[in-house]
Amino acid sequence: MKIHSLDLRQRAIMAWKKLGNKSQVCEIFGISRPTLDRWIELEHTAEFDPKNRKNKGGRPSSIRDLESFKNFVQITEFSSIHDLVPIFEEQFGYPVAYEVIRRTLKRLGWVQSKKCFIARKPKRIVESA
Numbered sequence: 605m606k607i608h609s610l611d612l613r614q615r616a617i618m619a620w621k622k623l624g625n626k627s628q629v630c631e632i633f634g635i636s637r638p639t640l641d642r643w644i645e646l647e648h649t650a651e652f653d654p655k656n657r658k659n660k661g662g663r664p665s666s667i668r669d670l671e672s673f674k675n676f677v678q679i680t681e682f683s684s685i686h687d688l689v690p691i692f693e694e695q696f697g698y699p700v701a702y703e704v705i706r707r708t709l710k711r712l713g714w715v716q717s718k719k720c721f722i723a724r725k726p727k728r729i730v731e732s733a
Contacts, residue, residue, distance in 0.1 A: 607654045
């Protein structure tokens with residue numbers, strides 16, 4: 605989701621106060637109606653400034669400790685990522701999305717083969733004489 609600048613937010617609020625029509629303001633500034641409504645609610649709070657947002661929402665977009673995750677994957681038996689997600693949350697204490705685990709496994713060289721994950725062996729380069 606796009607984070608709009610404080611300047612845009614203030615100009616949109618001033619335009620709404622001047623015009624009195626939310627739909628016109630949304631069309632002029634290219635924002636949605638729920639966005640303008642939320643800005644109006646937050647106008648006199650610290651969260652109106654996008655830099656002061658407390659709850660950024662969602663799950664982390666990456667795994668915090670890659671080395672621990674690598675060891676965790678090597679000792680944990682699993683056949684699909686769906687099996688791994690709740691075990692990960694229990695072990696590490698924070699939730700991550702399925703896609704984060706899938707992407708990290710791929711980066712570590714794990715591939716799905718016949719409904720099970722295996723560590724891909726690095727290719728050996730044979731030099732010809």
